[in-house]
Amino acid sequence: MTAHLRSVLGVRIAGSGAAFPSDIDPNEVALDNETVWPVFLGEGWRAELKRRGWRADHANDAWGVRRRHVWRRPAAPGSSHAEALALAAARSAIDRAGWTARELQAIVVATSTPPHISSSLAARLAGALETDAAAFDVRAGGASGLAALSQAALLVSNGVERVLVVAVESVPEFLEPDDIKNRLLFSCAAGALAIGAAPGEQCGLVASRAGRVQATGQAFTIPGSLPPQADQRYTFQDADPAYLESLGEAWGLSIEALCEISRGSIDYFLPYAVTRGQLERAHELSGFEVTLALDSLRENGCTGCANLVLQVHALLESSELLSAQTLGLVTVGGGVSWQAIVWRI
Incomplete structure (x- = not known):
């Protein structure tokens, strides 16, 4: 049987944010369908495209993608790109909501590409934000972001007034160098929503x-x-x-x-x-x-x-x-x- 979630009203999106690699490091520019090939295939990219029978605009032809965001530089020791993206998106959403991080009561992070297997990315994000809010991750593959939003609504319905939802992915960092198809398709990014109580609305x-x-x-x-x-x-x-x-x-x-x-x-x-x-x-x-x-x-x-x-x-x-x-x-x-x-x- 499917799960039917009852309505949870009196919950509003108070602010939102987004982050891409270029927001963290200006040198990490997005790669369009012209600039991507030397990065992914090297100097012989024209010959390789000919061998594959692809146009330079292949990603648009095949999937409707004209640009992607990837990291070309490794993360600094002791840090991760996913955490940096999550933090930037989180700060943006908090600022747009007019909140402070210390006012957060819960943080829900969605990801299928966590930097650590057995620890909570949400807890690490809470530490970076210097808040003692409750923090936990949601894992449901590509459905994780929507699951996190549902969890936030349920938290608000049970008395939590300010919840931060962050969804972050870094799939390209988990792809083989020769997996050109998926490297063309996937991007690194984070989005965040500040979810607040709105009684009576x-x-x-x-x-x-x-x-x-x-x-x-x-x-x-x-x-x-x-x-x-x-x-x-x-x-x-x-x-x-x-x-x-x-x-x-x-x-x-x-x-x-x-x-x-x-x-x-x-x-x-x-x-x-x-x-x-x-x-x-x-x-x-x-x-x-x-x-x-x-x-x-x-x-x-x-x-x-x-x-x-x-x-x-x-x-x-x-x-x-x-x-x-x-x-x-x-x-x-x-x-x-x-x-x-x-x-x-």
Whole structure:
């Protein structure tokens, strides 16, 4: 059976933030479909493109991606790129909300690429922010960001007044150098939302449904066994057709659920953006426009579980979003899990 989450109103998005490698280090410029090839393939990139039968704009042809954000320099000893991105996005959201870090009561961090296996990235973020807020991570693959937002709403409904949600991914750092397809597709990024109590108001989580499908085949995941083995690389393996079919089934269920819980009426549709083809399929199934998701994919590549938080941030930054308008968000994650949410601003 699927999980149906009751409405949690009186919850508002007080501020939002985003961070990319260039926000941390100005030398880490985003790579577009022209500048990426010498970085990924070296001096012989033209010959390699010819061998593969690709145009220089292949990432746009194949997936709708024109730019991606990656780290070209290693993190300093004792630090991680994921933590730096999470901290920058968090500070931005806190500032935009008009809060201070010491006023936070809880921090929920979503990621599928944590810098440490057995410790909480949220706790490390809380330490960097110098707050004693409760802190925990949420892991649900690409669905983690939406799961974290749901958790924040539930925390507020139980008396927590100020919650920080951060979704951060650094997938390119977990890819093999010769995995050019996924290096073209995925980006490093973080998004953050400051979630606050708004007693008596009708904003917040209107409805949500979540579930899973039985996955078959080889997943897009890091297959390394634990405890770590000295001779094993901890990098993503690509998904096979059987697993992609499972993802497609979950994708269809998430959109079907959104149409049911929204009764076919939302102001903005924000589907998890992986490829242009997947977003076009979302449009076909739902009838909702996918312009915002296509824009996010084109400019930022696939940002994993940070994607939906980044889409919400971009919408808030555009000043187009009005009070009482509704967002319909859908996502899938490794396993395969899925979730659909209707959120009222």
